[in-house]
Amino acid sequence: MAFVKVGALSALPPGSVMEVILGDDSYAICNLSGELHALWGICPHAGGPIGQGTLQDNIVTCPWHEWAYDCRTGENDFDPAVKLDTFAVKVEGDDILLDPAPRA
Ligand code: FES
Numbered sequence: 001m002a003f004v005k006v007g008a009l010s011a012l013p014p015g016s017v018m019e020v021i022l023g024d025d026s027y028a029i030c031n032l033s034g035e036l037h038a039l040w041g042i043c044p045h046a047g048g049p050i051g052q053g054t055l056q057d058n059i060v061t062c063p064w065h066e067w068a069y070d071c072r073t074g075e076n077d078f079d080p081a082v083k084l085d086t087f088a089v090k091v092e093g094d095d096i097l098l099d100p101a102p103r104a
Pocket of ligand 1: 066
């Protein structure tokens, strides 16, 4: 699938995470010290919105019950077998572009 514009870099400072909704799908985009990472945005625990969570270092924490994931890999920090899909994301100017096809 092709990259689509999902937001503005100026609205996602380093150390923050944003939620992106595309149709019925949800994504979480993290700005890790200027490096962007995109994850599936629905927590496998109970469906919480990962993109409304908090980012500390490389760990994004779900706002509902605090399951935590490495924003670089999607792995749960307690059980790496629980893993969120990751997605390609890039920046052009101030535009954040996401490819909604999961990485293999
Ligand atoms: S729904 Fe994410 S921790 Fe429970």
